[in-house]
Structure formats: C-alpha cells, structure tokens
Amino acid sequence: MKPFDYIRPESLEYAAQQQQRDGGRFIAGGTNLLDLMKLEVETPERLFDLNRMPMAQIEPEGEGLRIGALVSNNACAADPRVRRDYPVLSRAILAGATFQLRNRATTAGNLCQRTRCYYFYNTAMPCNKREPGTGCSALNGINRIHAILGASDQCIATYPGDMAVALYALDATVEILQASGGRRHVPVRDFHRLPGDEPEKDNVLEPGDVITGVVLPPPPQGVQLYRKVRERSSYAFALVSVAAVVRMDGERIAEASLAFGALAHKPWHDPRIETLLAGEVPSDAVFDKAADLLLEGAEDYGHNGYKIPLARRTLKEVLRNATGGGQ
Amino acid sequence: MPQTNRSLTINGDTYEFSGDPRTSLLDFLRRDCGLTGTKKGCDHGQCGSCTVIVNGQRINSCLSLAVMHDGDAITTIEGLGTPDDLSPLQAAFVKHDAYQCGYCTPGQICSAQAMLEEAKAGWPSFVSDDLDGEVKLTREEISERMSGNICRCAAYSNIVEAILETMEAGE
Numbered sequence: 001m002k003p004f005d006y007i008r009p010e011s012l013e014y015a016a017q018q019q020q021r022d023g024g025r026f027i028a029g030g031t032n033l034l035d036l037m038k039l040e041v042e043t044p045e046r047l048f049d050l051n052r053m054p055m056a057q058i059e060p061e062g063e064g065l066r067i068g069a070l071v072s073n074n075a076c077a078a079d080p081r082v083r084r085d086y087p088v089l090s091r092a093i094l095a096g097a098t099f100q101l102r103n104r105a106t107t108a109g110n111l112c113q114r115t116r117c118y119y120f121y122n123t124a125m126p127c128n129k130r131e132p133g134t135g136c137s138a139l140n141g142i143n144r145i146h147a148i149l150g151a152s153d154q155c156i157a158t159y160p161g162d163m164a165v166a167l168y169a170l171d172a173t174v175e176i177l178q179a180s181g182g183r184r185h186v187p188v189r190d191f192h193r194l195p196g197d198e199p200e201k202d203n204v205l206e207p208g209d210v211i212t213g214v215v216l217p218p219p220p221q222g223v224q225l226y227r228k229v230r231e232r233s234s235y236a237f238a239l240v241s242v243a244a245v246v247r248m249d250g251e252r253i254a255e256a257s258l259a260f261g262a263l264a265h266k267p268w269h270d271p272r273i274e275t276l277l278a279g280e281v282p283s284d285a286v287f288d289k290a291a292d293l294l295l296e297g298a299e300d301y302g303h304n305g306y307k308i309p310l311a312r313r314t315l316k317e318v319l320r321n322a323t324g325g326g327q
Numbered sequence: 328m329p330q331t332n333r334s335l336t337i338n339g340d341t342y343e344f345s346g347d348p349r350t351s352l353l354d355f356l357r358r359d360c361g362l363t364g365t366k367k368g369c370d371h372g373q374c375g376s377c378t379v380i381v382n383g384q385r386i387n388s389c390l391s392l393a394v395m396h397d398g399d400a401i402t403t404i405e406g407l408g409t410p411d412d413l414s415p416l417q418a419a420f421v422k423h424d425a426y427q428c429g430y431c432t433p434g435q436i437c438s439a440q441a442m443l444e445e446a447k448a449g450w451p452s453f454v455s456d457d458l459d460g461e462v463k464l465t466r467e468e469i470s471e472r473m474s475g476n477i478c479r480c481a482a483y484s485n486i487v488e489a490i491l492e493t494m495e496a497g498e
Contacts, residue, residue, distance in 0.1 A: 006348035006394050031390050034351075035371050047348075049395055074384075078450040083458040094453040098475025099442065101372060103384040104391065234453065234474035 001037050005046040012055075012177055012210055015048045020179035020208025026050050028070055029104035031097075032113045040123060041130055055108075055212055058082070063218035066175075069108035069211045073163065074099065076107060085219035088243050091226040092166035098235050108211035111164055111174065111191065114202060115157035115265075116145065116237055128154045129199040136199075144303040145239070148295075148311070150264040155199030156301055159192055159266050160237045166226055168259035168267040169243035173215045179208025188214070192266030199265070222247030222255070223322045229314055238262040240311045246322035253277050253323060260294065263311060270294060282325025287316040333397035337362065338406030348394045353377045355393035356403060364404035364433045368477075375476035378434040379403050385441035387475075404433035407440060415496060416440055419489035427480035438476045439490050443497070445472070464494055 004024075009015035019026065024046035027033055036042035056070040058079050065085070067076055076082055077093035097105065119125045119137035126134035138146050138156050146156040172188045192203045205211070225244045230236040241261035247254045256277040260268040273290045280286045291312040298308050320326040333344040335355075342360050344350070353370070356362045356379070365388060368376035372390040379388045380402040408414035413421070416436050426432045446462040454471045455462065462468070469487050478486065 001349045003347075003349065006392070027395075030392065030395070031372060031387070034390050034392065038371065051395060074445075074450065078448070080459075083451065087458055090451065090458055091453075094451060094455075098375070099445065099452075099472055100375060100378055100385050100387045100438065100475045101390075104386050234471050 002040060002043045004037075004044055006049065007046055008049045008052065012050070012053050012212070013181060015050060015053075016177055016179040016208045016210050019048055019210075022046060023207070024048060026210060028106040028109045029072070030109075031101050031105045032109065036114065036121075039121060041121060050210070061215050065216045067107050067214045067216065069106060069213050071107045073097070073102035073105045073107070073110060076163075077102070086166075086170060086216055086224070088169055088224035088226050088245060089163070089166040089216070091224075092162040092228075092241075092243055095226060095228045095238075095241070096162040107163075107214055110161055111167075111188075111211065111214070112203065112205070113159075113161050116160045117157040118142070118145075120157060129157060129195075132198070132200050139301065142303055143301045145237070145262070146301055146304050147264045148298040148300065148304055148307045149268055150194045150266070151299065151301075152195045152197065152199070154197055155195035155265065157195065157199065157265060158262050159202070159264070160262065161267075162226070162228060162238060162241060162261060164188065164192070165241055165259045165261035165267045166243045167214060167216075168269045169224075169245050169257050170216055170220065171257065172217070174211060175213045175215060176205070177210045177212050178206075183212075185215070189269050195265045202265075220245045220247070220257070225318055225322055227314055227318045227321075228261070229310060240307055240314045242314050242318045244318050244322050246319070248323060251281050253280050253282055256319075256322075258290075258315070258318075260311065260315075263307065268294075277319075282319065282323035284316065284320075284326040287319045287326050288312075290319065291315050333394055335393070335396050335399055335401060337401045338403060344393045344397075346393070348392060350393045351389050352379070352381075352391045352393045352396055352401075353388035356388060356401075362403050362405050365437075366430055366433055368431070368434075373477070374431070374434075375438060376431045376434040378438045378476065380437055380441050383441070383444065385438050402437070402440075404437055407436065414440070415493045416489065419493045419496075420486070423485045423489040423492070424482070425485040425489040426478070426482050431476060431478045431480075435473070435476045435478065435486055438473060439486075439493075442469075442472045443490075443494060446494075464491070466491070 025044040055068040077090040125137045167188045228241040243259045245257040366376040368374035372387040377388040
C-alpha cells in the first residue's frame with residue numbers, strides 16, 4: 001500500500017473543501033477502498049475519515065425515509081421501516097457480500113463501489129478505468145462478467161452492487177454536500193455514468209462532493225421483489241439481477257418500476273419498459289416484449305453472451321412472480 | 328508522516344496505537360498487541376479468518392485500519408475464553424470436532440458469537456422467508472449467515488452443529 005496522510009476532519013464542510021483543494025479519498029467502511037489500496041489500484045495521497053460525522057441515522061423525510069450516508073448496509077436492511085415499506089431494498093442488500101462486510105459497508109460507500117472487472121484489479125494489464133488511455137483488456141479478453149448494455153469501446157465493465165439496483169427501482173435521490181457549502185440532490189438513476197470516453201468516472205461526483213444521505217420516496221404500493229442470479233448461493237456478485245416494484249389494478253398492471261444489475265456500467269433503468277407494461281394484462285407475450293426492449297442493442301463480447309437469454313428469463317420470472325400472470 | 332496516537336480497548340485492556348496509518352486492525356492485533364489468535368488468511372475480506380467483534384459487530388479486521396478504531400471496544404478470540412475456561416461456542420467446537428487444521432476457527436467462533444446476537448436482535452438474512460418474522464436459526468440460516476467464513480478443510484457440517492447446540496443451550 002502506498003503511504004497516505006490520515007485526516008480526521010473537524011467537520012464535513014472542512015473535509016469537502018480540503019478534498020477539493022488537495023485531492024484524496026473519503027473513507028467510511030473502507031471495505032472496497034482499502035482492498036483496492038492494498039493492490040495499489042487506488043493510491044490516494046490522503047484519506048479523510050468521515051466515520052465520526054453525524055450521518056448514521058435513518059429518519060423520516062416527508063412521507064419517505066432518509067438513509068444517512070454512514071448507515072451500515074446491515075443497519076439499513078434490518079431497519080423495521082425499511083423492512084416493512086421498502087422490502088426490495090432489504091432484500092437487495094441481504095443478497096450482497098457477507099454479514100461481516102455489510103457491518104462495515106455504508107450506504108454512500110456502497111453507491112460508490114467500483115467494478116470487479118479483473119483487468120481493473122490487475123495492475124499489470126491495461127485498463128482505461130484505472131489508467132486512462134492505456135486500453136481495455138476486457139474488450140478482447142475474458143469478459144464473462146462484463147456489460148451487455150451501454151458499454152463503449154473504452155470500457156465494458158459493470159457496476160457490481162445490489163443495493164443500488166433496488167434504489168433505482170425505488171427512484172431514490174442522492175443528497176450531496178458540495179465544497180462550496182451548497183447542497184444538491186441527484187436522482188439515483190442519474191448518479192452513475194455510462195463509460196463513454198471517460199470510463200475512469202464511475203459517477204457524477206465532482207471533487208469536494210460528499211454524499212450525505214439517500215432519500216427514499218413515500219413507500220410504493222404493490223409487490224417488491226429482488227432476484228439475483230449468481231454462481232454461488234451466497235457471497236457472490238450478480239451475473240444478472242432484477243429489482244421490481246409492481247402495482248396491479250385488478251387483472252392489469254397499473255405500474256411497474258424495474259431496474260437491472262450486472263448488465264452495464266450502471267444499474268440499468270429503461271422507462272420504455274415501464275410504459276409498455278402499464279395497463280397490460282400480464283402474459284408471457286407481454287413479458288417477452290418487455291425483454292425485447294431491455295435487450296435491444298445488447299452485445300455479446302465473446303464470453304458474456306449468456307447474459308442475454310439469462311436477463312430475459314430472469315425478467316420474465318420476476319414479472320410472473322410479481323403479477324401472478326404469464327406461463 | 329504525522330504521528331497518530333489512538334487508544335483502543337481490546338478484550339477489556341487499553342492499547343495505544345501510534346504507528347503507520349497503513350496498519351490494518353489485523354496487523355495491529357497480531358504484531359503490536361501480540362494477540363495472534365486472530366488469523367490472516369486472504370487479507371482481502373474474502374475468507375473471514377480475521378473476523379473480530381468491534382462494538383458488538385463482527386467485521387473483517389484485514390479491511391479496516393487500526394487508526395480508524397480510536398475509542399472502539401474490540402473482542403478477539405482471546406477475549407471470548409481461555410484454554411481453562413472455554414466459552415460455550417469454543418467448547419461446542421471442540422465437542423463437535425468443528426475443524427481440522429484450525430486456522431479458520433478463531434474467525435468462525437468470533438463470527439458465530441456475533442451472529443447469535445444478530446439473530447436475537449431479529450436481523451433477517453438472504454434466506455429468511457419473512458423479513459418481519461422472528462429469526463429461527465435453521466441449518467440453512469446458519470450456513471447463509473456464516474458464508475463470510477470459509478473453511479478449506481470443509482468442516483462446515485460440524486461447525487453448524489456446534490452453533491446449533493450452543494444456540495439451543497442458550498435458549
């Protein structure tokens with residue numbers, strides 16, 4: 001690990017200003033960042049330890065709920081209000097990592113977790129995300145876990161997490177403190193980026209931006225489901241995952257909010273699918289049309305083509321379970 | 328590099344940390360405190376052999392910096408029992424032969440100790456049918472909740488038995 005200065009800031013505002021001026025990383029749980037620092041994939045010159053900042057509360061916000069940036073993944077998943085009103089979020093969190101990791105991993109840190117692309121982790125190999133301009137080793141390499149949607153010729157990495165997929169389905173909002181002292185609110189669906197020509201940028205955070213919390217809208221009506229397909233039944237990243245919030249009106253689908261994990265550089269959300277499903281009587285034919293939209297433009301890079309039929313089948317299974325229709 | 332003086336309570340005793348901020352909690356425990364019961368396996372949060380209990384919660388001590396634990400209360404395997412006075416879980420691991428080489432065992436026991444408390448607090452897991460129901464620690468639940476602790480000798484079935492027996496004795 002490269003040497004760094006360890007700074008425990010007096011206030012969040014101070015941390016934001018110093019980080020904007022001098023660079024460095026904010027650290028909370030550190031479960032991803034310290035791992036990457038040991039491998040020297042991440043080499044920050046300073047760490048701002050935010051753990052003592054007052055951001056570990058879950059509290060009502062309007063009719064919704066505000067999850068503080070430092071709330072651990074386990075504390076969020078176990079919170080009675082989250083379990084009752086946002087079960088898709090509890091289920092998604094519990095589908096990821098282990099109890100030990102989730103005790104340390106935080107809400108903000110989890111949003112910012114980095115890809116598990118093996119070439120990103122391997123400092124002996126070119127990687128545009130780690131070292132811009134060096135090339136993408138995955139494009140013509142082993143790319144079994146890589147993106148089928150929204151990739152570029154610079155990067156085909158995926159966002160690996162589960163929690164954020166549920167937040168996309170719930171249409172949550174990320175609350176950010178800026179170095180200027182101002183605050184901005186970014187819809188979570190706009191928080192992560194596609195790789196384009198700047199794959200080194202995972203999300204829209206600017207220097208000096210600190211995530212202070214995530215705001216959940218009022219609890220949605222209907223069924224909430226999270227389905228994760230992976231190679232082991234525990235402690236493995238998703239190959240495909242689907243988060244769904246579906247409300248029925250009699251025999252018809254009134255509203256369906258869907259997000260997909262492990263398919264792209266960000267959790268995938270396609271409003272066209274929701275427009276298509278609204279008002280339909282659920283059937284496999286309708287579900288197939290939804291999958292056609294999802295997978296329009298899906299690309300097989302050599303080893304990840306299996307994700308295309310897998311995403312279709314997983315989406316159909318989730319829609320069958322959520323609506324009681326189809327098959 | 329600025330010196331950083333921090334104070335940690337480990338198994339009830341106070342330890343000062345003033346070293347390189349790169350020092351993991353795991354290395355601090357083993358190298359500086361002489362508490363070598365906690366084991367280094369993968370050093371990347373994948374195997375669980377470094378599991379310790381911090382402020383009542385189990386974590387991977389390899390993925391945490393000692394400097395970040397100023398003021399924290401830490402329990403390691405040495406704090407749970409001694410050879411002459413085994414904790415209930417330690418005794419159950421011996422009785423059920425819940426290991427072969429023993430390298431992962433301190434992490435397994437620290438993890439299981441905290442896991443029993445999590446279940447009492449009603450924390451659900453991935454395999455819980457009902458998010459709101461009372462947690463019943465079945466074999467399936469225990470396996471899921473212990474999936475962060477790998478045993479390369481594959482003593483899993485005996486580990487589960489040891490935990491089940493400890494849990495039932497505690498009820």
